[in-house]
Each structure stands twice: as C-alpha cells, then as structure tokens.
Amino acid sequence: MPELEYDVLNSLRESTDRKIERLEKRIEDLHLYIGNLNERLNYLNEKIAD
DSSP states (O other), X not given: XXXXXXXXXXXXXXXXXXXXXXHHHHHHHHHHHHHHHHHHHHHHHHHHHO
C-alpha cells in the first residue's frame, strides 16, 4: 500500500475514532442528565403526594 494511501486511511480511522469518542461522551452526558431529571421528578412526585 502506498504511503499516501496509508496516511489517508489512518487519518480517516483516527477521525472516526474521535467521532465515536465524542458520541460516547454525549451518551454518558445524556444518561447523567436523564438520571438528574428522574431524581427531580421523583422529588416532585413525593412533594405532591404529601
């Protein structure tokens, strides 16, 4: 494989890896956000029930 082709493929793979890492971070952030919303909802439900 020519060196230029290898460099291009390697660059694309690194770019894809970075995109995957960013998506994984966004998913983690969304899970945390949803967890916080769920806690708040539970708190409000308890207040309403009292």
